[in-house]
Amino acid sequence: MKLVRFGQAGQEKPGVVDAQGVVRDLSGHVTDIAGAVLDDTSLQTLRGLDVNSLPQAPAGVRLGPCVGQVGKFICIGLNYSDHAAETGAQPPSEPIIFMKATSAICGPDDVLRIPRGSEKTDWEVELGVVIGKTAKYVSREEALDYVAGYCVVHDVSERAFQIERQGQWTKGKSCDTFGPIGPWLVTRDEVADPGQLAMWLKVNGDTRQNGSTRTMIFDVAHLVSYLSQFMSLQPGDVISTGTPPGVGMGMKPPQYLKAGDVVELGIDGLGTQRQSVRADD
Template sequence: MKLLRYGEEGSEKPGLLDAEGMIRDLSAHVADLGGKGLEPASLAALSKLDIKTLPVVSGNPRLGACVADVGKFICIGLNYSDHAAETGAQVPSEPIIFMKANSAIVGPDDDVLIPRGSEKTDWEVELGVVIGKTAKYVTEADALDYVAGYCVSHDVSERAFQTERKGQWTKGKSCDTFGPIGPWLVTKDEVADPQNLKMWLKVNGQTMQDGSTKTMVFGVANLVSYLSQFMSLHPGDVISTGTPPGVGMGMKPPRYLKAGDVVELGIEGLGSQKQTFKADA
């Protein structure tokens, strides 16, 4: 299933995308796509619905973040060997973990705000992993059993805030609107191999990132298992798993986003996003 949330910000309703590309309303069957709504029993019940009987949503509504009420937004740094090389960093021996504030989360096509004082706002297309049941001390062999599905995640970053200011990376990753997720949460049954997905990103029509999850240092199963050794993962938590090469910071000279730039990004089978970058008031 391709699950989604549609409607005005703060008033989104649950829905799904049918085979003809139409949005069908799920409000009568699930309160929202987060927490218990993503647990195996809930997804199993949704999968048994006769899609043709679900109400068609008319028009072209705004799409919200594909997961509601995200508890933890966990990110993995330098998780692609070719991205580590372009930034001059060593490939880590263990996953680099940082948190992105869930207040950064927005819809896949919402405007992204360049924060006050920013001169180094950057792009990063990433595979998002959505947890479907509580995971604690899980093995790598069993880890994918705890995944509800996958989505496109844009880990927008302010590099000066991230690396040149004192402290950790979080403040360069958590600015308002720096976490578009969606358009869909694609359930794991539709993703044969999360380690074999093409991913891309364009700035003003120019391809900047053209990679694949094949070059991840730590794969999805490894990450879910690893994280569960340190914290319980709960339904609706999102893991953003790192980016392939082609970010602005890695260019010579570096290139960063400015007001008016349009960024498009997507992952094979998971849909695409499009954002206009604007200066924050």
Template sequence: MKLVRFGESGAEKPGVIDAEGRIRDLSQHVGDLAGKEIDPDALSRLAGIEIDSLPLVEGTPRLGPCVAGTGKFICIGLNYADHAAESGMDVPPEPVIFMKASSAICGPNDPIVIPRGSKKTDWEVELAVIIGRHAKYVSEEDAMDYVAGYAVTNDVSEREFQTERAGQWTKGKSCDNFGQIGPWLVTKDEITDPQNLKMWLTVNGETMQDGSSATMVYGVRHLVSYLSQFMSLHPGDVISTGTPPGVGLGMKPPRYLKAGDVVELGIDGLGSQRQDVVADA
């Protein structure tokens, strides 16, 4: 299934995409795409619903982030061998973990907001893993039992804030509208191999990133298991698994976003996003 949340920010309703690409209203069956509603067993029950019997959502409503109730937005750094190379860094011996504030989360087509004082706002297409049930000390063998599905995310990053100011990466990753998630939460049964998905991103129609999750150093199973050794993972938590090469930081000379730019990105089977770039007021 391809699950969506639609409506104004803070008042989204759950929906599902039908065979013709239209949104059907799921709110008579689930309150929201959060908590126990995205447990893999609950999603299996939802799959039994006759989608064409659900109310059709008219028009083109705003899409919200495809999962609600996210407590942790966990990111993995330098997780693509080719991206590590363009960054001039070695592949890490263990996954590099950092957090992105949950307040950065927004809808897939909501604008990228360049924060005040920003000089180096950058883009990163990433595969997001959505956790569906409580996970603690899980094995790699069992890791997929805890996954609800996948989504596209743009791990927007302010590189000066991230790497040139004192402290850790979090403040360069957590500005408002730095975490577009969606358009859909695609249940894991629809993705045969999350380690073989084409990923792309363009700025003003020019291809910047053209990669594949096949070059991911630490795969989905490993990451879910690894993270669960250090912290409990809860339903709605998001793991953003790293980006392929082609970010602005890696260009010669580096290139960054400015107001008026248009960013588009997508992953095979998971849909696409489109964002206008605006300056914060």
């Protein structure tokens, strides 16, 4: 299934995409794509619905973030061997973990706002993993059983805030609109191998990132198991698993986003995003 949330920001309704690509309204069956709705039993119930009998969402309706009520937005740094190489960093021996504020979350096609004082706003296409049931001390072998599905995440980063302003990375990762998620949450039964997904990102039509989850250092099963040793993962938590090479910081000379730019990105089978870049008010 491809699950979505549609409508005005903060007022999204749950939906599902039918075989023709039309968004259908699920609000008669669930209140949101969040929490307990993401466990295997609830997802199986949704699979049993006659999708074509559900009301259609209005044509051209805004798509919101594909997961609601996100408790934790966990990110993995330097998780692609070729991206680590372009930054001059040694591949990590254990996953590098940082948190992104949930207030950064927005819809896949919402305006991307460059924060005040920013000089180095950068792009990063990433595979998002959405947790479906509580995971605590889970093994690698069972880890994927705790995944509800996958989505596209744009892990937007302000490099000066992240690297040059002291402390950890969080302040450079958490600005408003720095976490577009979606368009869809694709349930895990429709993703044969999350380690074999092509991914790409363009700025103003020029390809900047063209990679694959094949070059992940730590795969999805490893990450879910690893994280669950340090914190319980709850339904609706999102793990953003790192980015392939081609970020602005790694270019020579470095290039960054500016007002008026258009960013497009996608992952095979998980949909695409498109954001117009504006200066924040």
